Amino acid sequence: MKRLLKENSLSLFFLLIFVLALVGQAFAGQADYNDRQLVDGGQPISVVEYVATSDFAVNVAENWQSEYLQFLPFVLATVWLVQRGSPESKDRQGGRRA
Known part of the structure; x- marks a missing residue:
């Protein structure tokens, strides 16, 4: 387990x-959603209920379409290459691989 970590x-x-x-994002979105609900005369909902909404x-999805999705492949590829010991990556102990 320690090695895996x-x-x-x-x-x-x-x-x-x-x-x-x-x-x-769930907590911030729920607060905003509840504010809009109260302005429109609706009832506030819990975070669990909010996470199940289309809102x-x-x-x-809107957040992921912006910066997150643009950099996700680069981050995942970098993480995978570093952890697998790519020859182009620096050694995690500080030196270069031979």
């Missing part, structure tokens, strides 16, 4: 950042 630490780090961004799906 060490060998995939960069991927796990980026996955954690992605999940945190998604959770942050959340549309907002996530």
Whole structure:
């Protein structure tokens, strides 16, 4: 297990950042959605209910279409190459590969 974590630490780090961004978007989107609901005379909803709405799906898709999707292939390729020891990558211990 320790070896698995060490060998995939960069991927796990980026996955954690992605999940945190998604959770942050859920809370921010829910607050905005509830504000609009109250202005229109509707009832506020919970974060869990908001995540199941099309409003959340549309907002996530719009964000992914912008900068996230443009850089996702580059980030994934870099992570994969570094973790697999690509000859073009620097050694993770600081030296160059021979």
